[in-house]
Amino acid sequence: MIGVLVRRGADFAAAEDAVQDALLEAVRVWPEDPPRDAKGWLITVAWRKFLDATRAQTSRRRREEADALHEAVAPSPPSSFDDTLQLYFLCAHPSLTPATAVALTLRAVGGLTTRQIAEAYLVPEATMAQRISRAKRTVSGVRFDQPGDVGTVLRVLYLVFNEGYSGDVDLAAEAIRLTRLLFALAPEPEVAGLLALMLLHHARRPARVVGGRLVPLAAQDRSLWETRMIAEGVEILQAALARDRLGEFQAQAAIAALHADARTAEETDWGQIVEWYDELVGITGSPVARLNRAVAVGEVGGGRAGLLALRGVDASLPRYAAVVGYLREKEGDLVGALEAYGEAVRVAGNLLEREHLLREVARVGGRVRG
Template identity: 50%
Template sequence: MAVALEDLLRSLAPQVLGALVRRYGHFDTAEDAVQEALLAAARQWPDDPPADPRAWLIAVAARRLTDLLRADQARRRREETVFRLAYEVPPEIAQTDDSLVLLFMCCHPALAPDAQVALTLRAVGGLSTAEVARAFLVPEATMTRRITRAKQRIKASGLPFALPPPPDRQERLAVVLHVLYLIFNEGYAATRGELLHRPDLAGEAIRLTRLAHRLLPDDLETAGLLALMLLTDARREARTAPDGSLVPMAEQDRTRWNAAQIAEGVELITATLPRGVPGMYQLQAAIAALHDEAVSASSTDWPQIVALYELLMTRAPGPMVALNHAVAVAMARGPLEGLALLDDLTVLEPDHRLHAVRAHLLEMSGRPAAARDSYLKAATLAGTLPQRRYLNARAAQIPDSRA
């Protein structure tokens, strides 16, 4: 029950914040009011659940926002306006989902790109400040200051709470998609904690991306990102065993994959790819489709995946793309060729995924002692408990010849 309530509150938070900002403005103070409403809900709902949770939160947050603004002596000039704010929220406000408007607002060009991403992850994605800080590899206090400055910048800009006109919308879209991508990744593969994934975040990312796709049906990368999320999230249930332990893709029960999501994602990317030069999200969706359409791990079309990763490296080069390319090369041409490609990825030394891949390829190439060391190294760097347990278990399956 507690988990279900927490999931509900997380999904409603950006909708409530959007409704308040649309009606009253004051982004920074509105966020404080929403947080207080969420705390009140956590205390009261278990004993007295409301008939309409979203409307309840909006009403309580609106009353708290009014109180906060009235009590702020530094904002005396607004008091006349604030005094006229009715405690009853207009029906049209409670019935409108402003999450997408809030998303574009957080991606305003007045903010630096890292501030856009951080603010959106916090205000729309529902990540805690600590989780956003981990995504940026900075201390939590630093991220708190960064998010606070971003909110102040939006407030000072006088930006109206509305979707930007089409030309501005296109400028902001790349950041919007990147933010949604980060939110989904944190939900599908959590960076810290006791759980391998956070379905609430992945689901919210998919929901917001659907909204963006409806708003911009002709944008190919928006369609590609939605397809990528659907095709990836389709495997979520099979990624863990009943005890919560990690199950690698090659060992997953593919009958547990979500067939409806796979069909929707495949249809979407199949319709999108021929319409123009594919971008990074379309290419990743095409790779995900090849994995999902394979009836078994052994029947996966690895040569085609290699070709798609090589094209992706020309569109969006980066160390993680290169790492995934190395895995595909190893599966298509043998582990030694894949291992050779890892030598150029020293930038990923602090990342457990590099060492996990190296361990797997070393094991495939018949070098158990080196593989065991790499599994243990990966386990020390892994951020979640299921990852650490899986990597330690793989290491334990390899006898230590030095013992």
């Protein structure tokens, strides 16, 4: 509904106010006189509410008002897909910061309440309300006279997915739901790649944290992985790759699929994973991709090869010290590994990761003393 009003010319805040007024009117009227076409009724009433508010604030010419009212009384069939897709582009507008883009997407496209979003991000409701209000003001004058950037939308959805979950909203599951919707609206290879990537990662979630402890991929109980979700992700990915328009999310999904395909950690095809990381680095130049590639190179050629692959990678990356520790231990340099793991503990980004790294320090320290 918000998307329809925005497409017709309402700014975002005014459209949302009009939709809320229409929903209140539905609560009052529908118990006695339910409409045959609920969505059409709501859109018509919301548009009339918007026009009423506009007339009260401005002195538009009578003819313009009459034309707009005629469109509301006899609207053309709404293009729900187009409207929702435009709403995605609006929420991922480049003038918004990533945090506000995520919040606005969850509010406008996901339909979550401000309270739910605030709980998911562990911030006060008033703080989140201010963030969303600022986002609405920023995009209030945006018009869709040029095609939107689906890549920006995908990055916003990826940010939502990576937030994981907390409170009563599972943001990872919500990101998958929204990406499924986007895939129905815009079945492009990269949209498919992101959906496949989410499914393949989400399938491993039951084994990732066990008993409050973070379990690294190599140590996970693979019988806990959701095999049907993996199969769906692989099927979606294969169809996307067959279209021969490779992008970064397809390359990431291909790496995740190779991990998912291995029955044990020892059976992982690290050679193919290195090749896919080469593709990913070529597409994005991402320092994170280069960091992960170094781990894969270390699995193929040993710790020394992995450390050589780290040359030129930004040492300030969050997982850099942990990777150095892993590769040094693989090379046999236990003292160097212990030092690197200690640094990784110092810069750990969350409690679960820090506790895991502390256990690694204790384990390697025991080997050094032994």
